[in-house]
Amino acid sequence: MISMEDALEIVLKQVSVLSSERVKLLSSLGRVLSENIYSDFDIPGFNRAAMDGYAVVAKDTVHACSDRPVTLKVIDEVPAGFKVKSAISSGKAIRIMTGAVLPEGADAVVMVEYTEARGDKVMVFRSVKRGENVSFSGEDVKKGELVLPRGTLIRPQEVGMLAALGKTEVYVTRKPKVAIISTGDELIEPGKTLEKGKIYDSNSFSLFSQVLKCGADPERIGIVPDDKDELLHKVKMGLSSNILLLSGGVSEGKYDLVKEVLMEAGVKPLFWKVAVKPGKPTFFGIKERTLVFGLPGYPVSSMMNFENLVKPAIFKMLGREGYKRIKIRAVLKGEIKNSSGRKNFIRVRLIEENGRCLAIPAPSQKSGVLKSMVWANAVVVLSTDVRKVKNGEEVLVEILD
Amino acid sequence: MISMEDALEIVLKQVSVLSSERVKLLSSLGRVLSENIYSDFDIPGFNRAAMDGYAVVAKDTVHACSDRPVTLKVIDEVPAGFKVKSAISSGKAIRIMTGAVLPEGADAVVMVEYTEARGDKVMVFRSVKRGENVSFSGEDVKKGELVLPRGTLIRPQEVGMLAALGKTEVYVTRKPKVAIISTGDELIEPGKTLEKGKIYDSNSFSLFSQVLKCGADPERIGIVPDDKDELLHKVKMGLSSNILLLSGGVSEGKYDLVKEVLMEAGVKPLFWKVAVKPGKPTFFGIKERTLVFGLPGYPVSSMMNFENLVKPAIFKMLGREGYKRIKIRAVLKGEIKNSSGRKNFIRVRLIEENGRCLAIPAPSQKSGVLKSMVWANAVVVLSTDVRKVKNGEEVLVEILD
Numbered sequence: 029m030i031s032m033e034d035a036l037e038i039v040l041k042q043v044s045v046l047s048s049e050r051v052k053l054l055s056s057l058g059r060v061l062s063e064n065i066y067s068d069f070d071i072p073g074f075n076r077a078a079m080d081g082y083a084v085v086a087k088d089t090v091h092a093c094s095d096r097p098v099t100l101k102v103i104d105e106v107p108a109g110f111k112v113k114s115a116i117s118s119g120k121a122i123r124i125m126t127g128a129v130l131p132e133g134a135d136a137v138v139m140v141e142y143t144e145a146r147g148d149k150v151m152v153f154r155s156v157k158r159g160e161n162v163s164f165s166g167e168d169v170k171k172g173e174l175v176l177p178r179g180t181l182i183r184p185q186e187v188g189m190l191a192a193l194g195k196t197e198v199y200v201t202r203k204p205k206v207a208i209i210s211t212g213d214e215l216i217e218p219g220k221t222l223e224k225g226k227i228y229d230s231n232s233f234s235l236f237s238q239v240l241k242c243g244a245d246p247e248r249i250g251i252v253p254d255d256k257d258e259l260l261h262k263v264k265m266g267l268s269s270n271i272l273l274l275s276g277g278v279s280e281g282k283y284d285l286v287k288e289v290l291m292e293a294g295v296k297p298l299f300w301k302v303a304v305k306p307g308k309p310t311f312f313g314i315k316e317r318t319l320v321f322g323l324p325g326y327p328v329s330s331m332m333n334f335e336n337l338v339k340p341a342i343f344k345m346l347g348r349e350g351y352k353r354i355k356i357r358a359v360l361k362g363e364i365k366n367s368s369g370r371k372n373f374i375r376v377r378l379i380e381e382n383g384r385c386l387a388i389p390a391p392s393q394k395s396g397v398l399k400s401m402v403w404a405n406a407v408v409v410l411s412t413d414v415r416k417v418k419n420g421e422e423v424l425v426e427i428l429d
Numbered sequence: 430m431i432s433m434e435d436a437l438e439i440v441l442k443q444v445s446v447l448s449s450e451r452v453k454l455l456s457s458l459g460r461v462l463s464e465n466i467y468s469d470f471d472i473p474g475f476n477r478a479a480m481d482g483y484a485v486v487a488k489d490t491v492h493a494c495s496d497r498p499v500t501l502k503v504i505d506e507v508p509a510g511f512k513v514k515s516a517i518s519s520g521k522a523i524r525i526m527t528g529a530v531l532p533e534g535a536d537a538v539v540m541v542e543y544t545e546a547r548g549d550k551v552m553v554f555r556s557v558k559r560g561e562n563v564s565f566s567g568e569d570v571k572k573g574e575l576v577l578p579r580g581t582l583i584r585p586q587e588v589g590m591l592a593a594l595g596k597t598e599v600y601v602t603r604k605p606k607v608a609i610i611s612t613g614d615e616l617i618e619p620g621k622t623l624e625k626g627k628i629y630d631s632n633s634f635s636l637f638s639q640v641l642k643c644g645a646d647p648e649r650i651g652i653v654p655d656d657k658d659e660l661l662h663k664v665k666m667g668l669s670s671n672i673l674l675l676s677g678g679v680s681e682g683k684y685d686l687v688k689e690v691l692m693e694a695g696v697k698p699l700f701w702k703v704a705v706k707p708g709k710p711t712f713f714g715i716k717e718r719t720l721v722f723g724l725p726g727y728p729v730s731s732m733m734n735f736e737n738l739v740k741p742a743i744f745k746m747l748g749r750e751g752y753k754r755i756k757i758r759a760v761l762k763g764e765i766k767n768s769s770g771r772k773n774f775i776r777v778r779l780i781e782e783n784g785r786c787l788a789i790p791a792p793s794q795k796s797g798v799l800k801s802m803v804w805a806n807a808v809v810v811l812s813t814d815v816r817k818v819k820n821g822e823e824v825l826v827e828i829l830d
Contacts, residue, residue, distance in 0.1 A: 053619065054649070057638045071799075072628055078797065080682040107655065107684045109614030111626050125682050127615050127726065129626045140682075168798045176803070183830065184642060185802035188635025188728055192628070192799055196620040213510030214528050218454065219597040225512050225530045227473055227593070234589025237458045241585060248455070254508070281481040281526050281541075283508045325528065327589055354828070355781055356757045380756055383825070396479065397569045398472075398593055401586035402577070424784070427755070429584065 029301040032336060032371055035312065038298050039337050042314050045347040046270065048199045053190055056182045058243050059200035060346040065176040067193055070166035075130040076108075079161040082121040082143055082150055083134035089155040097144070097151035106131060121150055130162055137161035169193070179349040203245040204345045207266035208232045211259060211277040211286060212325060215251045230398060231275040231323070231330045238334050242342045244271075259289045267293065267318050270345060273338065276325030278309045286322045287311055295320045303412070305368040306395035307333040326395035332373050332407075335428065353426040358385035360423045364393075366410040375404035378425055387425045405429050430702040433737055433772055436713065439699050440738050443715050446748040447671065449600045454591055457583045459644050460601035461747040466577040468594055471567035476531040477509075480562040483522040483544055483551055484535035490556040498545070498552035507532060522551055531563055538562035570594070580750040604646040605746045608667035609633045612660060612678040612687060613726060616652045631799060632676040632724070632731045639735045643743045645672075660690045668694065668719050671746060674739065677726030679710045687723045688712055696721045704813070706769040707796035708734040727796035733774050733808075736829065754827040759786035761824045765794075767811040776805035779826055788826050806830050 030038075048062040077083065084100060092098040100121035104114040108127035115132035116122055122131045130137070135158045142154035169175055175193065176186060182200070190198055210232040218228045229251050239246035247269065252262045254277065266272035277286035278300065287300060290313060300311040300322070306329035311322030321338055323330040343351045358378060366372040376387040387408060390400035406425045410417070417423055431439075449463040478484065485501060493499040501522035505515040509528035516533035517523055523532045531538070536559045543555035570576055576594065577587060583601070591599055611633040619629045630652050640647035648670065653663045655678065667673035678687035679701065688701060691714060701712040701723070707730035712723030722739055724731040744752045759779060767773040777788040788809060791801035807826045811818070818824055 053634060054637055057641055069623065072797070073623065074625060078795075080680055107614060109616070109626055109655075111624075125684055126680065127613065127628075163795070163797050167793070167795070168800055175800070184635045184638035185732060185799065185805075187638040188631040188732070189799050189803050191619045191634035192631035192728070194619045194623065194629045212528065213508060215510070218592045218595045222470065222474065222595065223512075224475060225510055227528075228595045230589040230593035233454060233592035234585045236455055237585035237588040240458055253510075279481055279527065283526055327593070331586060331589070352781070354757075354779075355784075356786065378755075380753070383756075385757065392568070394479075394564070394568070396473070396564050398586065398590050399569055399576070402590050404586075 029303045030299050032302055032304050035299055035302045036337060036340060039312055039319065039341050040344055042319055043341050043344040046202045046204060046345050049202050050197050050199055053187060053196055053198060056190070056198050056200060057184065057187055059182050060243070060348045061176055061178055061180045061182060061198065062201045062347060063199040064174055064178050065190065065193065067169045067171055067173050067175050070171050071169040071192055072163055072165060072167065075165050076163050077124040077126055077128050077130060077137045077161065078163045079137055079139045080126050081124060081137045081140040081161065082152070083116065083124045083131050083137055084121045084152070084156065085116065085118050085134065086136040086156050086158045086160065088118055089138065089152050092152045092155045094153045097153045099149050099151050102148055102150050104131070135159065179347045181348055201346045203243060204270040204342055206239045206244050206246050206271040206273060207249050207269040208235050208239070208246060209249045209262055209266055209274045210251045211254065211274055213254045217251060230327050231325070234327065234331055235273055235275065235334060238331065242339050243346060244342045254283045254285055256285055256289055259285055260293060263289055263293045267315050270318060271338065271341065272318060272320045273323060274321070275323040275330045278311050278322040278324060290320060290322065303370045304336070305370045305372045308370065310337070312337070324395070327398040328401055329395045331401055353428070355424050355426050356385060357422055358387040358425045360417055360419060360421050361386045362389045363417065363419050364389050364408065364410065365416050366414055369412055371412055372410040374408040374410060375400045376406050376408050376425060377403055378406040378427065385425070387423055430704045431700050433703055433705050436700055436703045437738060437741060440713055440720070440742050441745055443720055444742050444745040447603045447605060447746050450603050451598050451600055454588060454597055454599060457591070457599050457601060458585065458588055460583050461644070461749045462577055462579055462581045462583060462599065463602045463748060464600040465575055465579050466591065466594065468570045468572055468574050468576050471572050472570040472593055473564055473566060473568065476566050477564050478525040478527055478529050478531060478538045478562065479564045480538055480540045481527050482525060482541040482562065483539045483553070484517065484525045484532050485522045485537055485539055485553065485557065486517065486519050486535060487537040487557050487559045487561065489519055490539065490553050493553045493556045495554045498554045500550050500552050503549055503551050505532070536560065580748045582749055602747045604644060605672055605743055606670040607640045607645050607647050607672040607674060608650050608670040609636050609640070609647060610650045610663055610667060610675045611652045612655065612675055614655045618652060631728050632726070635728065635732055636674055636676065636735060639732065643740050644747060645743045655684045655686055657686055657690055660686055661694060664690055664694045668716050671719060672739065672742065673719060673721045674724060675722070676724045676731045679712050679723040679725060691721060691723065704771040705737070706771045706773045709771065711738070713738070725796070728799040729802055730796045732802055754829070756825050756827050757786060758823055759788040759826045761818055761820060761822050762787045763790045764820050765790050765809065765811065765818050767815055767817070770813055772813055773811040775809040775811060776801045777807050777809050777826060778804055779807040779828065786826070788824055
């Protein structure tokens with residue numbers, strides 16, 4: 029039995045970043061950049077007005093105030109998006125709109141609110157400093173700058189930034205293919221009739237969705253009964269993926285065929301028990317470049333070990349850097365215990381109440397109670413030496429969603 | 430100029446929940462349930478072994494210990510998924526696997542680790558209490574129970590739970606259609622040649638991605654120059670959606686046509702200035718059931734007001750209950766100021782360092798600096814009366830991602 033930290037290290041050692049593919053910008057949300065994005069130009073590419081008003085020579089306005097306005101001659105007008113035709117010099121102004129190119133000779137913009145137009149003249153009621161209400165060329169992005177490094181997760185703002193850089197397509201890491209098998213004679217496909225002694229398969233559905241949410245490409249191979257030949261056949265199908273996930277059948281019982289079948293399929297075992305609760309019986313091995321996880325059959329254990337071991341592996345395959353769950357302090361509302369001698373992932377619901385974060389443990393922490401995952405949006409991770417945390421004590425909460 | 434709170438209230442008052450559609454379970458991730466999900470049966474549907482071992486009558490084991498094992502006669506074996514054939518009584522045991530139906534007469538399971546098989550007998554080295562290592566019928570879900578209420582966001586665990594309940598399809602709220610227009614003569618489509626005075630349109634790309642991330646259905650109508658007829662034509666196209674988003678052209682300048690054109694298209698204005706920074710010039714109106722937002726042209730302002738006003742509207746249309754950004758306390762690393770007299774959304778990057786949360790403000794807080802959004806994963810919301818927060822002070826941070 030190894031620790032979760034060691035298990036994760038063993039897993040990540042086997043992972044390399046996948047190859048790239050080119051996608052359209054509007055399809056890039058949630059993907060991971062596989063190229064460094066440099067800017068070919070300044071953004072903005074010119075000094076521009078940051079406000080609607082008048083482009084002026086700042087020193088002309090030094091004495092302007094509400095009682096004694098300075099009067100300037102308005103020689104032109106520049107809307108955004110058009111080339112400026114005129115230059116100004118002392119005593120002159122140009123009407124200018126937000127985003128428009130600052131005319132030659134101008135070094136500031138007086139906001140329209142502090143002016144009054146009078147025929148071809150404008151009265152200025154407030155002084156401006158050099159550069160005031162001007163966005164300078166390169167203010168957002170400088171030419172040649174590394175704007176988005178390889179490994180960046182593309183969120184809406186990165187999509188916007190890529191558009192601002194003029195990109196229409198971008199190189200991203202290929203999505204890892206993840207094959208999913210549920211094992212066990214007790215499993216029935218949802219929609220079929222439930223006989224006594226059977227339960228509906230849920231693990232392959234939650235795992236499918238977890239894979240999807242991580243930005244990878246799930247394939248549900250389906251339910252396999254506890255039959256060596258059939259399992260071997262389906263495992264061989266799954267081994268063509270980047271990751272093969274199985275759930276169930278990883279204990280030591282004589283119907284727990286997963287480990288045996290995986291070995292027969294040529295999978296090299298690297299560990300098969302992790303000192304965590306839930307999720308102790310967890311197998312990990314490799315066949316060539318394919319990672320193989322034998323997750324526990326209990327629905328909570330399967331989901332939690334996906335979170336702890338499979339998700340970091342997927343993120344590393346994607347080249348996504350520096351993923352960690354957000355950890356925050358909260359007040360425990362309820363009592364939690366850990367008598368397992370293992371690291372314990374207590375499912376909690378994190379809520380905010382009068383500016384305080386409260387962590388409320390799921391009423392049942394049993395591995396078979398999927399409702400505890402439905403309840404939870406976070407976990408409190410108890411190390412092996414913590415036996416108990418009392419109501420009202422502070423806990424460190426790791427956010428799942 | 431109205432407060433953000435009032436603005437949001439006005440917006441949400443105009444929103445009603447959209448109609449439903451039926452989707453396959455594996456396509457339901459990220460959707461919102463539009464039906465209450467009750468369970469038709471107990472989960473598990475029978476008392477079952479929670480461990481591999483022997484089903485026993487608990488009181489037979491009362492005196493069992495490592496020195497003095499109790500010997501029981503093994504009369505049968507039950508793997509998971511099969512109907513139990515035999516019943517037991519005092520002095521008897523049945524070999525049982527995790528998940529298998531507890532045989533009639535048995536009231537506990539002895540873990541295999543505390544037993545030793547001897548021919549058709551088993552020696553038990555530890556006592557068990559009634560119910561020990563047994564999962565009782567209905568332990569996870571009870572027949573008739575409301576498991577997932579209407580309005581629930583479907584995460585991986587909800588997909589798993591729906592599968593466990595035997596569902597293959599589910600009713601979810603239809604995705605709101607959101608049309609997106611960028612306005613301004615200065616805008617160029619990414620990929621085209623950039624002339625002096627022009628910038629690439631980024632707002633429609635970031636808004637498209639924000640809409641997608643909220644679980645709605647974006648349509649990018651594209652860039653419209655500052656031309657009344659063309660804008661009116663495109664606005665009319667957009668008004669067939671549930672929401673129409675425009676960016677740019679909402680100030681008071683004579684080239685700011687959005688408000689005028691919207692009125693001409695029959696949009697009833699409800700507000701058009703909000704006391705926030707960034708994002709003051711923000712129009713909101715309705716035409717029949719369509720919500721119309723005129724967002725500012727600055728990329729940060731457009732994104733932030735989407736977050737603050739459009740996203741809550743989309744979530745309400747989806748019937749998604751109780752969305753709030755997660756708020757956590759962090760130590761400010763840097764100094765922030767608010768001289769705007771408006772509520773100020775300071776973009777920060779939240780990091781964890783030695784168990785402490787630090788909020789590092791983006792180097793530039795200007796509305797035109799999209800890089801501040803790329804920098805940020807959270808915001809510090811300064812109310813109008815807070816002028817300054819110093820380095821090292823505690824701030825409340827709202828997580829964006």
